[in-house]
Amino acid sequence: MLRSALKTKKVDSRPILIVLHQENSTPGRAGQMLEARGYRLDIRRPFLGQKLPDTMRNHSGAVIFGGPMSANDPDDYVKREIDWISVPLSENRPFLGICLGAQMLVKNLGGKVESHTEGMTEIGWYPLESTEEGRKIMDWPSMVYHFHREGFDLPSGAKLLARGHTYENQAFRFGENAWAVQFHGELTRAMMHRWVVHGAHRFELPNAQTGDRHLDGRFLHDAALRQWMSNMIDTVFGHRMVDLG
Template identity: 65%
Template sequence: MENRQPQRPKILTVLHQERSSPGRVGHLLIESGFALDIRRPPLGDPLPETLEDHAGAVIFGGPMSANDPDDFVRTETDWLAVPLAEDKPFLGICLGAQMLANHLGGRVGPHPQGLVEIGWYPLQATEAGSALMDWPSMVYHFHREGFELPQTATLLATGESYPNQAFRYGNNAWGVQFHAELTRAMMQRWVVRGSERFALCGAQHGRMHLEGRMIHDAVLKVWLHGFLATIFGVPAPSNKLSRLL
C-alpha cells in the first residue's frame, strides 16, 4: 500500500522580477511546514480566483510603484479583494503593503520633502503594536514612496520620515513598509544593483547597509519569525526578543 506524505499547506507567494526571491520569509515558511506557490504576475503568471487551496498569501516588493499604470499592478491591487473577502492571512511587504493601502483607499506617494528610506532606520511600535509583540528598534528599507493608513486599519509601528510603517486591517491583513526578508546575499545584490539610489535625499551609502546588518539583523530575524507566527501560525521560539538575545 502506498505511503503518501500529507500535502503541505500552500502559501501564495507573489514576486515581481524574474530573479526575485522570497528570501528569509520563504525559508522560515518552508521550515515551518508550508509549501510556496510562487507566481510572478509581471511575467504573465495568473493569480488564483480563490485561496481555498492556500493557507494564505504574501505579496513582496519590487522596483515599481503601486501607482504605476501596468496591468499587473492594477490586477494585483484588485485581487486583494480575494484574501479580504475570504479572511485568509495576507502579508504585504513594501510594494505589497502599498498595494493593500491603495486597495483600501489609502493614498500612496513620495515624501513631501522628497526624502527616501534606503538603509537602516529607527522603528517605534505603537501601543497596539507593543501589545501584539516586541518590535525591532532598527529596520531595513529600500523605498521612495509611502502609504496613508487606510480607514479602520490599526497602526502597529511608526517611523520619523514615513510615519506609517506597519498596520493591520481586519483579522488577517497585514502590511509592512520595511524589509525583514533579506538574506545577506540579497542585501549585497540590492546594494550593488541599487547603488545609483544612494544619492537620493535621506539614503544611506552601501557600506552603511552592510555594517548595519551586522548590528541589527539578528533582532530583525527573531522579530520576523514571531511576526510570521502571528500571521500564519508558524511556530515561534518566543514573542520576546530579549529572551533570545
C-alpha cells in the same frame, strides 16, 4: 483590553502563495522560515503573465513582496494585482504585504501611496517605534531595513502597529488577517549584497544611506530584525495566535 495568547497550530497542508515582482527575486528568509514550518510555496510572478487564483481555498495564505515598480504605476498587471488583494480580504485569509505589497494593500483599501513631501527616501537602516497596539502583539526591533521612495497613509479601519521618523506609517493590521509592513525583514545576506550593488545609483537620493552603512548596519541590527520576521510569520500564519478577547 487586548491581550496576546500563544498557541500552536498544525500546519495547513495547502501552500502559501508567494507573489514576486522580478524574474530573479526570491522570498528570502521569509520563504525559508515558511518552509521550515512545513509550508510549501506556490511562487507566482504576475508581471510575467502568471495569474493569481480566483479563490484562496487552495492556499493557506499569501505574501506579496516588494519590487522596483510603484503601486501607482498604470501597468495592467499592477492594477490587477491590487484588485486581486480583495480575494484574501473577502475570504478572511492570512495576508502579508511587504513594502510594495503593503502599498498595494493600502491602494486596495482606498488609501494613498505617495512620495515624501520633501522628496526624502528611506534606503538603509532607520529607527522604528512600535505603537501600543503593536506592542500588545509582539516585540519590534528598534532599527529596520528599508529600500523605498514612497510611503502610504493609514487606511480607514486599519490599526497602526509601528511608526517611523521620515515615513510615519510603517506597519498596520487590517481586520483579523491582513498585515502590512513598509520595511524588509526577509533579506538574506546575499540579497542585501545584491541590492547594494544593483541599487547603488539610488544612494544619492535625499536621506539615502551609502552602501557601507547598509552592510555595517546588518551586523548591528539584523539579529533583532530576523527574530521579528520569525515572530511575524508565526503571527500571520497562525502559529502565534492573537487573542482579541
